[in-house]
Structures are given as structure tokens and as C-alpha cells.
Amino acid sequence: MAVIGKELLEILEDPQTLKCIAATDRDGIPHISYKGTLHVEEDVIVFYDILQSSQINKNLVHAIWFEKKVAISILSKDRQSFHIVGVPFKCVTAGAYFEKTYERLRAEKGDVDLNAIWYIRPEQVRENTFSVRKAEEEQNYPVLKHIDRMIKPEFLEQ
Amino acid sequence: MARDKEWRKKELSLKEVQERYPDIPKSMILKVDLQRRGLTYSDAAVAKIDPDIHLVNAAGANRFRVSADYVPDGLLMRDGSYLVISNFDYEKKEPERDPYLIDVVDDQIVIVDQDEVVDWIQGYWEKPDFYNQKASNGEPLNTYVACRPQRLEITINSYCHFWDTPGEGCKYCPMSPNYKLSGKTEERYDLKYYQEAFAEAVKQKGRNTIVILTGGSILSGEEVLDDELQVYMDVLKMIGEFFEPGQRFPSQLIATAFHERQLERLYEETGLMIYTPDIEVLNKEKFEWICPGKARHVGYEEWKRRIFKAVDIFGKGNVTTGVVLGVEQATPNGFPTEDEAFRAITEEAEHIISHGVALAANIWRATPRSAFQNQNTPSLDYYIRTLREFDRLQRKYISNPYTDDYRRCGAHVGLDLMRTYGEV
Structure with missing residues (x-):
């Protein structure tokens, strides 16, 4: 399991950070969705899916069933970006913790629902x-570039 | 120890079936096999039960079982789905096949077969708040309203009147024998107790997504089933009082197949959303043998016609029908081979599904006290092959089948596959 460093943890906690997750459906069609609730708990990525019919939830179910990976992209307010590849390993849809989270989200965001709490390693x-x-x-890859970027300037000027 | 000690040599194993169907989730195949073979709990797994938190032997949910074992009512799987596993009794002394073991490894609850961990689970179903409360008559509220993780469940009649005539009860079903064994004298309770329990249950936020009504058939009335219809309508009207007038509310009725006049009343006079008249067996001849009461009072073709009529009234996607998958191979009159059974029932399934009716296929268990209690159930391969075909047909014909999914039930695990259907 990869470790999420202190710098990225701080960026994830900033409400101005953009966080999105990408996963494919059963036909391989990708879907990308912004998830403001995405955060880290004990080195694991967690987010709340607050739409009962969301496509990203369907794709994450597909991923957990067939051990597929998902991609997460993070963009901070000062345009630092991070790429995370992970594996969904748990989806919580019921129980006391789920209900507590449901009530907290409704208190924070108004009339929203809670479909699932996803855990991504x-x-x-x-x-x-x-x-x-x-x-x-x-x-x-020092030579992975157009050759004109490597030519001595005097030859480009001729 | 299993009745047939050589059973593993005669059919594909869990792993072999998982390899054979790579387009079906391994976790779903395991869930089917758990229901088929049953499970036992180690001492460590039982020690994980906290009776203040978990659902154990809930009174209102036990119409199909008499066991009072201290085991959870169901499991929370790691994909967020639920497994209904303790609603029926399993033969314990000589089970048909060896059950799985629920155990604990490194403080994690796991599923074990032949000393090998095959998966882990999140835990056991949790108890709703209202289970700790009592009705005005002093009885626990869960006598009247039961639950699964996201659903409320009201069993209206604990006895099925197809059993009034000897030999006419459905041969796989233990409900009426269990009722007689229980010594109960009331088939159902006063409406006010259902109301008291429901009123408390709906106070819990973030738990419930639907209320399900079901129960044994009631044949009496001016016309056959009129009394059953009335009993359900009374409860649905009571529940409707909790919602805005004229509003349909998330609800499902699993009942006998009503004719169109009865269906129209049900739709017009209540807020019911989903209607599920279980046809149980997907073949006329086998239906008449296995469900003789249903065959005599309604009939196979008429049952189907009523299902299709219900689609006209309730709308496509709001009518489903349950089957007891595998029972079509019971002896001596069932299909003699799995191939013959597969061909016959998938052809019939297509006819039904093509009308916009999703099939909720339950895994047949040869349940103690049912007429079929000593039968052998089909192989895991047969169940997966058939459920896979049902899913293909549902994707072909039904655009909006989300109303009877894993959240609402947890028993018919084949419909788990709807979780990845396209956006609705």
C-alpha cells in the first residue's frame, strides 16, 4: 500500500482543493466525478457517495467485484496536482457509522442522501x-524530446 | 458431516465455478454458494456478536425458521451488499453438503472452506433502535415489524391457506408447518400494533429505504383472495398516513397473484409502488406438481397473465416475481438433468422478463419441515449459469429494474448484478 505524505494530506484537507475519481463501467467506458468529501482515514482514501443513482458508484461496484483499479486526481488551489491509483476494497451502506455519517452530511450540506461510504487502498x-x-x-529521459531542443543555439539561428 | 461424503467429487468447486464465469463477480458466486450450502459459526465468530448491537433471532423475521440458535440474522459483505442467510433453517445433523465456516482471523471475520479463507466480511447486521422498545400491549415491537439493513418488513399472515387442503402447500416451503409447530393461534395481529412499530421504526434516520409487506395466502372473501387484498390494503393505508396524501412511497408487496379488479384497487387506493406475485416455478407442469394450491386456485397461465396485467397497472420496472431456483429439479417429477432444466426455465424466463418483469431468484434449500426436506439441490454451476442468463435477459428487456435490488432484499443475490446497470 502506498503512503500518502503530509503535504498531500494537508492539500486534501483544504476545502479549495479539487478532487476527482475515475473508474470504468462494465463496458470499459470511463467516468470521472468530482468528490469534495474525499479524504484520508488511517492511510486509506475515503469518500461519501451522496447520490443514490450515481454512475461512479456503479463503476466502483464493478471495480470491487473484478479487482479493477481506479484513478484519483487532486488539484490544489495553487495548482499542485497529484495522481493516485487505488483499489476499492470496502463499501459501507448500513450500520451505526453509516447513519452517523448520513446525519452529519445532512447537517453540513442540507438535503442530501448517502448512498455509500467507499474505502480505496x-x-x-x-x-x-x-x-x-x-x-x-x-x-x-534526457533525450525524450524534439531534437531542436538539444541542438546548439547557433545552429538553429543559421 | 455431509449426507453424501463424496459430494465434492461430483460437482465443480467454488473456485472452478469462479474461473468458469469470469464475467460474474466472485463475491456473488460465493454468496450463492453460502445460501446453497449454509454456514456454521466458530466460537470466535459467535463471540463477535454483541446482542446490544446485532440482529440475532429477531422474532418478526422467523416465519421460515424455528431455530433459536444464537447466530446473526445476516452478513454485511465487503461490497456493501447484504446476505440473507438465517431466514431458513438448514439441516444440521446430516446436511446435504458441508456448510462454510464463519471464523475470525487477525480480528477480522472471514469465510472459511476446508481450512482456507475464501473472503472476509464487514460484519453482522445491526439492530434498529425500535427493536429495544415495546408496543402498548408489552410485546416487543419487532414482533410486528422486522428489518434487514435497509428495509422494514411486515409479515401479515404467518399461515398460508393453500395448506388448508392436505397436499396443496408449496412443497419447498416450511412456513405453515413452522406455524403449526410454534403453537401460535393468531395468524396476524391487530393493525394498531403494526402502526405502533412502524411509527417508531421510521424515526431512525439513514437506515430504511423501503417497507415490504408479505405473508401467507388468504383464499377467503367474496372472490378468492379478496380477504388477503383487504388485509394488505388496510396496512398500506395505515403506512400511507405517514406520507403526503396521494404520494407513492417506497414499498413492495409480495403477495398472491390478484386479478385485475383487485390490482386496480390495490394501485388506486394505496401508495404501493412495487408488486411481486411470486410464480416460484418457471414451468407449467412442474408448477402444478410443486405448487398444487396455487395451480388449483389460480393456475400457471393465469398467474402469468396476472403478472403481466400488473405491469400495465403498476408500470414497467415496478413488477417483479420470485422463483425458487433449483426446485424444478426436485425428484421424482423435476427435470432429470441440469441441461434440460436450464433450457426449459430460461426460455420461460425470457417470456416473463420480456414483459418488463424482473426475476428475483432465490436459491432453493431443502428446508427442514418442507415436503422437499430430504431432496438434493442443484450444483453451484447450475445456479450461476442460470442467474447469468437471467441477468443477460434483464439487461436486454428491462431498462429500469432498480426497484427490487440488493438494498431492498439481500436474499435473491442474482439481482446484485443490477448494481452496475447503466444510470437510470
Whole structure:
């Protein structure tokens, strides 16, 4: 299981952070959905699905049944981005904890429902911010670029 | 120990069936096999039961069982679905096949077969708040309203009058023998106690998504089934008082097949949403042998016609019918091979599903005190092959089948597959 670092934990707790999850349905069609409630509990990603008929819930059910992976993308208010690959391993739809969460969400958000509480085990976490990815690429694949970027400037000017 | 000690050599194992049908969730195949073979609990698993939290031997839910074992009413699976497992008794001394074991490993509740952990579960069903309260007559409220994790359940009649004529009860069903064994004298209770229990039950926020009414058939009345209709309508009208006037409320009635005049009354005069007249057996000849009371008082073709008529009245997607899957192979008059049974019942299933009626297929267990108690049930492969075909047909014909899903029941696990149907 991949570990979510302190920096990303803080970003996830910021209400201005954008958090979305992508999963495919049984026909392989991807669906992406923004999930403001996505957070981390004991190293596991948790979110609340608050629509009873949501497509992302159907796709997550497909993922938990067939051991498929899902992708999560995080974008902070200062445009730091992170990519997480995870595996849904538990879906809670009933019980005292579910009811307590239902009541809390309704107190916070008004007239919403609670379809399921999803638990996703992160398997891969990496920063996707452009400057970080560019630096990684230059270090790991120094020749993976158009050749004109490597030519001495004087030859380009001729 | 199993009745036939060699049974594992005669059929595909759980793993082999899971490998054979890679498009069916392994967890669903396991759930079918748990219902088919039954389960037992280790001491460690029993120690995980907290009677203040969990549902154990709820009184109102026991019309099909007499066992008073200290075991959970059902399991919470890790995919968020529920498994109804203790609503019927299993043969304990000489079970047809070895049951699974619920055990605890590293503080996690797990499912074990032949000393191998095959999956883990979230836990046991939790008890609703109203179960700790009593009605005005001092009886526990759960005598009148039972529950599953997201549903309320009212069993109106504890006795089925198809059993009034010897030999006419459905051969797989133990309900009326259990009623006689219980020594009860009242088939149903006063309406006010259902009202008291329902009023308390609906106060719990975030728990319930539907109320289900069911019970044994009542044949009396000016016309056959008129009294059964009236009893259900009285309860539905009482429940309707809790909602805005004229509003349909999330509700399901699992009852005998009413004719169109009765159905129109049911629809017009109550807020009922889903109607489920269980046909039980998908073949006329086998139906007449297995359900002789239903055959004599209604008839197979007439039962089907009434189901289709109900679709006209309640709307496509709001009518389902239950079957006891596997019973078509009971001896001596059932289909002699699984291939013959598969061909016959899937053809009939297509006819029914093509009218917009979802099939809620329950896994047949040769239940103690039923006429079929010593029978052998089909292989796991047969159940999965058939449920897979039912699902294909439902995807083909029904665009909006969400009303009788895992949330509302938890017994007919084949309909779990609807959880990934397209957005509705």
C-alpha cells in the first residue's frame, strides 16, 4: 500500500482543493466525478457517495467485484496536482457509522442522501504538478524530446 | 458431516465455478454458494456478536425458521451488499453438503472452506433502535415489524391457506408447518400494533429505504383472495398516513397473484409502488406438481397473465416475481438433468422478463419441515449459469429494474448484478 505524505494530506484537507475519481463501467467506458468529501482515514482514501443513482458508484461496484483499479486526481488551489491509483476494497451502506455519517452530511450540506461510504487502498501516489513532472522527465529521459531542443543555439539561428 | 461424503467429487468447486464465469463477480458466486450450502459459526465468530448491537433471532423475521440458535440474522459483505442467510433453517445433523465456516482471523471475520479463507466480511447486521422498545400491549415491537439493513418488513399472515387442503402447500416451503409447530393461534395481529412499530421504526434516520409487506395466502372473501387484498390494503393505508396524501412511497408487496379488479384497487387506493406475485416455478407442469394450491386456485397461465396485467397497472420496472431456483429439479417429477432444466426455465424466463418483469431468484434449500426436506439441490454451476442468463435477459428487456435490488432484499443475490446497470 502506498503512503500518502503530509503535504498531500494537508492539500486534501483544504476545502479549495479539487478532487476527482475515475473508474470504468462494465463496458470499459470511463467516468470521472468530482468528490469534495474525499479524504484520508488511517492511510486509506475515503469518500461519501451522496447520490443514490450515481454512475461512479456503479463503476466502483464493478471495480470491487473484478479487482479493477481506479484513478484519483487532486488539484490544489495553487495548482499542485497529484495522481493516485487505488483499489476499492470496502463499501459501507448500513450500520451505526453509516447513519452517523448520513446525519452529519445532512447537517453540513442540507438535503442530501448517502448512498455509500467507499474505502480505496492507494497503491501508487505521485505528484503530477507540471514543474515536478518536467524535472523528472529531464532526469529520467534526457533525450525524450524534439531534437531542436538539444541542438546548439547557433545552429538553429543559421 | 455431509449426507453424501463424496459430494465434492461430483460437482465443480467454488473456485472452478469462479474461473468458469469470469464475467460474474466472485463475491456473488460465493454468496450463492453460502445460501446453497449454509454456514456454521466458530466460537470466535459467535463471540463477535454483541446482542446490544446485532440482529440475532429477531422474532418478526422467523416465519421460515424455528431455530433459536444464537447466530446473526445476516452478513454485511465487503461490497456493501447484504446476505440473507438465517431466514431458513438448514439441516444440521446430516446436511446435504458441508456448510462454510464463519471464523475470525487477525480480528477480522472471514469465510472459511476446508481450512482456507475464501473472503472476509464487514460484519453482522445491526439492530434498529425500535427493536429495544415495546408496543402498548408489552410485546416487543419487532414482533410486528422486522428489518434487514435497509428495509422494514411486515409479515401479515404467518399461515398460508393453500395448506388448508392436505397436499396443496408449496412443497419447498416450511412456513405453515413452522406455524403449526410454534403453537401460535393468531395468524396476524391487530393493525394498531403494526402502526405502533412502524411509527417508531421510521424515526431512525439513514437506515430504511423501503417497507415490504408479505405473508401467507388468504383464499377467503367474496372472490378468492379478496380477504388477503383487504388485509394488505388496510396496512398500506395505515403506512400511507405517514406520507403526503396521494404520494407513492417506497414499498413492495409480495403477495398472491390478484386479478385485475383487485390490482386496480390495490394501485388506486394505496401508495404501493412495487408488486411481486411470486410464480416460484418457471414451468407449467412442474408448477402444478410443486405448487398444487396455487395451480388449483389460480393456475400457471393465469398467474402469468396476472403478472403481466400488473405491469400495465403498476408500470414497467415496478413488477417483479420470485422463483425458487433449483426446485424444478426436485425428484421424482423435476427435470432429470441440469441441461434440460436450464433450457426449459430460461426460455420461460425470457417470456416473463420480456414483459418488463424482473426475476428475483432465490436459491432453493431443502428446508427442514418442507415436503422437499430430504431432496438434493442443484450444483453451484447450475445456479450461476442460470442467474447469468437471467441477468443477460434483464439487461436486454428491462431498462429500469432498480426497484427490487440488493438494498431492498439481500436474499435473491442474482439481482446484485443490477448494481452496475447503466444510470437510470
